[in-house]
Amino acid sequence: MQFHLSFPVEPLESAIRYSDELLLMGSCFAEEIGEKLQEHRFNTIINPNGILYNPLSITKALHHYLDGKVYTQEDLFQHNDTWHSWDHHSRFAAVTPEATLDAINTAHAAAARSLEQADWLILTLGSAHAYVLKENNRMVGNCHKVPAAAFYKRMLTADEVITALDNVMHRLFFRNRKINILFTVSPVRYIRDGVVENNLSKAILLQAVHHLVNKFNRLYYFPAYELVLDDLRDYRFYKEDLVHPNATAINYVWEQVVKACIHPDSQALLHTIAEINRAAHHRPFNPESSHHRQFLRTYAAKVKQVMADHPQLDMQPLLTYFEQ
Template sequence: MSISTASLIPKNFPKIQHGDSIVQLGSCFSTNMSLWFRRAGFQVLDNPLGVVFHPIPLAKQILMALSKVERSSFVQKEDVFLSYDASSAIYSMDSKGLDELLNQQLRTLKNSLEKARILVITLGSAHGYRLKESGSIVANCHQQPQITFDKELIRAEEMFSEWKSALSVLKELNPTIQVVFTISPVRYVRDGLLENSQSKAELVRLVSLLQQESVHYFPSYELVNDVLRDYCYFEVDGVHPNEQATEFVWDFLKPTLFSEKTNELIEEIIKLRKMEEHRLLYPESKKAEDYRNQLKQKRESFLSQYPVVVW
């Protein structure tokens, strides 16, 4: 038996077109979906502070970018300096360098939010690690001693309070921005299967509360786990959705988020992308050189006709 996707189609969903700026924050599923947006010619800022799974640090990123809250303390791991507000992808070999890097990434986030048409937040897990020293939920533990944190299942009401503040200041910065929340279909089995279900339930409750704040919801979690619901759509670890699954989500997203005209343009872009990706049997040959020259001319002609497309 197959489950109809008709009931999952979001109502009054915002439409975007090429030239609109997109900001994506959240889990690794967000980063995977960013690849599809970029391939389709959109301008996307993806996770300037790295992949983060918990809703509270994600809300804090916006508040930090808009200078509404102070940053957490740095942590030193051997000779590497890291921030409790960012993933381990954001690091430096000294505190000054880390401070400069964070300031740079937060400026990038602020500038992008200021002009963005849409902000997509992918929520990963409601299990958080509370730093005993400050009481704040960290974005990443950076392999610090377990005694440093209290692990908690954060309730929807606490997460909602943080996001209500973040959405308020965001709307002051950019009154026309459209905010879309989605829940990552990634299973966090290291917490336990039951614990993963409890975590996702709190995220669903959070989204329900957030919809009072005029935000939108896109059903990534439901599409993968309730419609596809087969381990063949996951990587061998049985945890992360594979490319086939993300493509299914992308195909569902296209008529929801884009107009018919935009989707037609996307099809033209994908044809050119596939031509670029075509593997030439003899790349040094005259025939291969002619192919590359023809492709270059087609691409330049296309981009001159559609300058809003990001290549």
């Protein structure tokens, strides 16, 4: 008898290579996968605006990168003695407007440069629910723990999402003719919106993404949502909040990303770096032993070989560790 449903994940026609530049944006799941890519030394920028959940906030950020927008104090507001931007995650908040603006504009400049030459833009859509300020009808990327009475919540329509993404896709392809775009829908379950409402939200995102993937040649879909919800399909693959996928689920999705999205020529290097990373996390019983010193020398040599073969990769921190 079969108690587990699995399905094949189709490899990307144009897979990701170590020579590629990657920009990831979207929900917290984008950060989980982005950190895996960074850990394996891919050239990656993750969430220049911080975590963004709804697709309209994501497309607004992309337009701002393309426009070269520079934020000023007029774009900020003060709440609980810190300065925030409605377009950014609270990680940019600071006690002075100057500090907030410096962090925001530094991240925007890096994102704008990356978007001009990126090989891949990876967008993880989290929710079709959006929050809008009552006072001026402005959609926000983050509520910053401002009281809920200041907002009203609404569900975006599939047409709204399709139109917003379609418009920014045309601008992107005009500015960067080599960029590929990989969509995922976050498997995080936003049950605070309600179970039925969460499922409707995900359905809207899936409808919009597949409409666009079928329209453009360089748009792709990776089934992170389906891998967790339909393949794993068990609460033991979630954290204690029963909402966020746990480390086992994230690692499972990452394995599928490697198989389907990373070019075969780069997979061998990825596995070598993964081995080196595991060695760097090894904690010896006796750090002064000759056996451990030989272990360090062996992996220092492996790092040097990778650096010689792939000088574009930032392996110096690992080399420093093994040459301690």
